[in-house]
Amino acid sequence: MSSIVEVTHLRKLFPVKKGGLFDRQEKFVHAIDDVSFTVERGEVLAVVGESGCGKSTLALTLMGLERPTSGVIQINGQNIATLKGKEIQVVRRHVQMIFQDPYESLNPIMTIADIVAEPLKVHGLVKNKQERQERVIRALEDAGLKPALNFMHRLPQELSGGQRQRVVIAGALVLEPELLIADEPVSMLDVSIRAEILNLLLELRQMRGISIVMITHDLGTVGYVADRIAVMYLGRLVEIGPALQVLQQPHHPYTRALLSVVPVPNPRQRRERVILQGETPNPINLPPGCRFHPRCPVAQPRCQETDPMLQPVAAAHEAACLLLSSG
Amino acid sequence: MKRSRYIAQKVGWALLTILFVITLNFFLFRVLPGDPARAGVRDPRLTREAVEAIRVRFGLDKPVINCFQSLNPMETGDCFINPLDTQFFIYVGNLLQGELGISYHTNRPVADMLMEMLWNTLLLIGLGQILAIVLGMSLGVLAAWKARTAVDHGALLFSLTAWSLPTFWLGIILLFIGSSYWGLPIGGRLTPGTVYNTSIERWLDIGNHLILPTLTYTIVFLGEYMLIMRSTLLDVLSEDYILTAKAKGISTFQILKDHALRNAMLPMVTIIALNLGFTVTGAIQIETVFSWPGLGGAIFTAVNRRDYPMLQGAFLLIAISVIFANLAADLFYSYLDPRVEDS
Numbered sequence: 001m002s003s004i005v006e007v008t009h010l011r012k013l014f015p016v017k018k019g020g021l022f023d024r025q026e027k028f029v030h031a032i033d034d035v036s037f038t039v040e041r042g043e044v045l046a047v048v049g050e051s052g053c054g055k056s057t058l059a060l061t062l063m064g065l066e067r068p069t070s071g072v073i074q075i076n077g078q079n080i081a082t083l084k085g086k087e088i089q090v091v092r093r094h095v096q097m098i099f100q101d102p103y104e105s106l107n108p109i110m111t112i113a114d115i116v117a118e119p120l121k122v123h124g125l126v127k128n129k130q131e132r133q134e135r136v137i138r139a140l141e142d143a144g145l146k147p148a149l150n151f152m153h154r155l156p157q158e159l160s161g162g163q164r165q166r167v168v169i170a171g172a173l174v175l176e177p178e179l180l181i182a183d184e185p186v187s188m189l190d191v192s193i194r195a196e197i198l199n200l201l202l203e204l205r206q207m208r209g210i211s212i213v214m215i216t217h218d219l220g221t222v223g224y225v226a227d228r229i230a231v232m233y234l235g236r237l238v239e240i241g242p243a244l245q246v247l248q249q250p251h252h253p254y255t256r257a258l259l260s261v262v263p264v265p266n267p268r269q270r271r272e273r274v275i276l277q278g279e280t281p282n283p284i285n286l287p288p289g290c291r292f293h294p295r296c297p298v299a300q301p302r303c304q305e306t307d308p309m310l311q312p313v314a315a316a317h318e319a320a321c322l323l324l325s326s327g
Numbered sequence: 328m329k330r331s332r333y334i335a336q337k338v339g340w341a342l343l344t345i346l347f348v349i350t351l352n353f354f355l356f357r358v359l360p361g362d363p364a365r366a367g368v369r370d371p372r373l374t375r376e377a378v379e380a381i382r383v384r385f386g387l388d389k390p391v392i393n394c395f396q397s398l399n400p401m402e403t404g405d406c407f408i409n410p411l412d413t414q415f416f417i418y419v420g421n422l423l424q425g426e427l428g429i430s431y432h433t434n435r436p437v438a439d440m441l442m443e444m445l446w447n448t449l450l451l452i453g454l455g456q457i458l459a460i461v462l463g464m465s466l467g468v469l470a471a472w473k474a475r476t477a478v479d480h481g482a483l484l485f486s487l488t489a490w491s492l493p494t495f496w497l498g499i500i501l502l503f504i505g506s507s508y509w510g511l512p513i514g515g516r517l518t519p520g521t522v523y524n525t526s527i528e529r530w531l532d533i534g535n536h537l538i539l540p541t542l543t544y545t546i547v548f549l550g551e552y553m554l555i556m557r558s559t560l561l562d563v564l565s566e567d568y569i570l571t572a573k574a575k576g577i578s579t580f581q582i583l584k585d586h587a588l589r590n591a592m593l594p595m596v597t598i599i600a601l602n603l604g605f606t607v608t609g610a611i612q613i614e615t616v617f618s619w620p621g622l623g624g625a626i627f628t629a630v631n632r633r634d635y636p637m638l639q640g641a642f643l644l645i646a647i648s649v650i651f652a653n654l655a656a657d658l659f660y661s662y663l664d665p666r667v668e669d670s
Contacts, residue, residue: 065573171571
């Protein structure tokens, strides 16, 4: 079976105007710079990285909400970068998104039932009111809001954060998508509720075979949910591989630095922490060579010249670092 | 169930406020200095008997209310008198029958005069407000949709300019341009001395007279509506639930209609209701410039002539219109925003 998502050489640049009135030159923020990866059916891929590394732009581009500057995004074999109007609506039905903040992503003046039913109406997927009602109830109960009748006529403000996120998930599920893109789905929730929502997502994957791309910066939970992990730094993929391998044997110095600061429950197992020096470089003026070298604890002179490509380091595990090839 | 309780509560408050206004309105004019019996006929030769006759005719010989013969100067009276035979309750009783007294100046019933002028004012304000709301909101939506483009900047410049123009100045300029270049009438409601064969002809003449004042009114209010619509819509469009709607594949038009506009309408309804309540009098400038026989102009004249019954009636009418505009806003608000009923 083919992959559900195939991204090749994806780039997304945002123009910024700089300079004075007379010497205007167009500069660009390199939000996503030459990124390629695939997502298999029923797989959970976690994309991790610091804020500003391009994770959220990646999510929006996958949704077709931002047009890529160049590159190909194939979803179910269709390149959504070139689709227009009606065609993109059809693809969107199979790809749904869960946003970070359930307090902001629900229209405050619509009832829960209306919110969940809206996509059905818009895509003309149901014939009558009764069928719509049934599907809304099913989506709400699948998202863990049971009994659904208790919630349908309430407003978002009457629900807790966790319940709201379940409404958001129900609103995505009602279209029976094949791919869910979750942009930090639990980072705004109380810690006690996070596990519930993550379990819900995993259950949905189990029951419906949905693929999930989960954007996160929380390396603590990523091993629990993800099959594979992709690490992004300044618009680039620096490492991608099976979750356990990436977590236990990280190859890229950036991944190692990220992992070294994740708290470990057992105090005897404490690892040596790698604290990155300096700020993330400005994504407008990228450093030459490897873009991680100004902060890299093991950087060598050649890192300032050559930009490393992803290369295999183990089975299905790739990393982009010059030190991996020779020396 | 929740909804009907909310409506009943709001209507109840409105009625209570009107009762309060009626009471205040009555006593406010009774504590004013001066003798109404003498204010009407300012002839020093008037005999004591004649003054007394006027007092009896207007019911001014009766106590203001139980225990008080008059309020200015304060005079106590009989507390055991039949309360229905006091000025206050006679006034309330008359009011219930739609009786507002006789104008000192024209000797015509105040209710009739006010009704006539109210229709004229409502015609002008209604037309002007509808145009201003429709044009202002459309322009605001357009500007927000095309934010930071030439269209947006143009609309902003126009609206800010329109909003800053003094009403009377704009009126005079339009009066000048309209009458000398476009051949429009300079004022009034009908062309004096015209005989109309059909009511259509009469309405056409009224329409012709309405153009300039309505245009002035529309321009003055349009800017405000446009600016508020634009800024609230821009706020709403940056909300996450708009992005969510886009991600669900909902079309641009539907996002604007179902999600953005409904949320952005909330502040608009408040502003419109406030304006509606106050523009019954707020049209004074326009009605004066264009000699439009409306309520605003009538109040201006009544103040000059100390026509108390007329003022009393006009005050009541304005108070009631403000209360009703607010009631309408509350009810519409609850329709737009279901959250209102909860709190």
